[in-house]
Amino acid sequence: MLSELQQRPPDPILGLSVKFKADDNPQKIDLGPGIYKDEHGNTPVLACVKAAEKHRLDTETSKTYISSAGSALFNQKIEQLNLAEHRVIEQNRVRTVSTPGGTGALRIAGELINTARAGTTIWVSNPTWANHQGVFTAAGLNVKTYPYYDYDNKCLDFEGMLAVLKQVPGSDAVLFHACCHNPSGMDLNAQQWQQIAELAKDIGFLPVIDMAYQGFGSGLDEDAYGLRLMADVVDEMIYCSSCSKNFGLYRERIGACSVIACDSEAADRVASVLMPTVRVNYSMPPAHGAAIVETILSSEELTLAWHSELAMMRDRISDMRQLLVEKLKQQGVTQDFGFITRQNGMFSFLGISPEQVQRLMDEYSVYIVGSSRINVAAVSSDNVEYLTRSIASVLNG
Secondary structure, eight states, rough: OOOOOOOOOOHHHHHHHHHHHHOTTTTEEESOOOOOOOOOOOOOOOHHHHHHHHHHHHHHOOOOOOOTTHHHHHHHHHHHHHHHHHHHHHHHOOEEEEESSHHHHHHHHHHHHHSSTTTOOEEESOOOTTTTHHHHTTTEEEEEEEEOTTTTTTTEOHHHHHHHHSSSEEEESEEEEEETTTTTTTOOOOHHHHHHHHHHHHOEEEEEEEETTTTTTSHHHHHHHHHHHHHOOOOOEEEEESTTTTTTGGOOEEEEEEEEEEEHHHHHHHHHHHHHHHTTTTEEEEEEHHHHHHHHHOOOHHHHHHHHHHHHHHHHHHHHHHHHHHHHHTTOOOSSSSSGGGOOOSSSOOOHHHHHHHEEEEEEEEOOOTEEEEEGGGGGGGTTHHHHHHHHHHOOO
């Protein structure tokens, strides 16, 4: 049986990492993986996380299973972080399960939708995170795309987006990025969110919001604006959140899938379907990451420390966007890269050709995925001169 399997190509981003590690150029730069890096190229453990882990080490008394829903305290804290004091919490309309990262949350969301209506079509932005289509297809959904990024003008194609979404059937689901759009960095503004929310209400499609980067754009509350507005307007929706980036808990794999139902009774019915969905996937979610997050969010001191560390990460990414554009100008690049400073989060498209991307890798050991998407957080004051000189050479050569 297994001998009949066909070889599949490696994941483009993971494949880049393999090539990067094998490269012996001391000036090599890896701009592929979506991981936060500090000024020295490290992905540090946050100080507030270390303090929370010490507390857990000192107080943990058992390694027994937790429930399929995960830690009730974590679920409560993550709802409050995402929604603040939103009325849907007061109305007991939210049900949350802990998941293995944001990817696990999306898979549970996909399976929940497929259970409710088998073979549902879910619409995702073009472009979107590379794993969205695979996760939803594996969950049994059909995937279609709506316009989102205008590659020629390096901006949001909101008119194209709106035109297609107006044609989406009310029986379908539509995925939106809450903030820090991956891979374009282009986000909806408040007015655009209002139009999208009203459209969802009028047509009746199910909004699914992926919030993997809360706090990495403009701030914790600002980045949740679209999510909270959508919850104001529609009767039911799903949102998926992740603690990988904003808490730096990549390998702990902790996220959450939250469902907002029309009333508390409907929410209970949703929960009764969520539990067996989790049970046949991974049975019980991991506990360590959830314990870290709930410890931080239960402590005023640790929460303040987390806010400070999160702001430092957010501000560094913003600074690197400015520095990258300035250094490209200093290298004599006449092409306008100012759009990079108008984007949010870790990602941006450079807007160069696949051939130029390949030259950057082959001639300068600068590793970028073929679409020219870069992780701005991997840029630093130490490597920006070499990086921009390499880009200038490719653009002018």
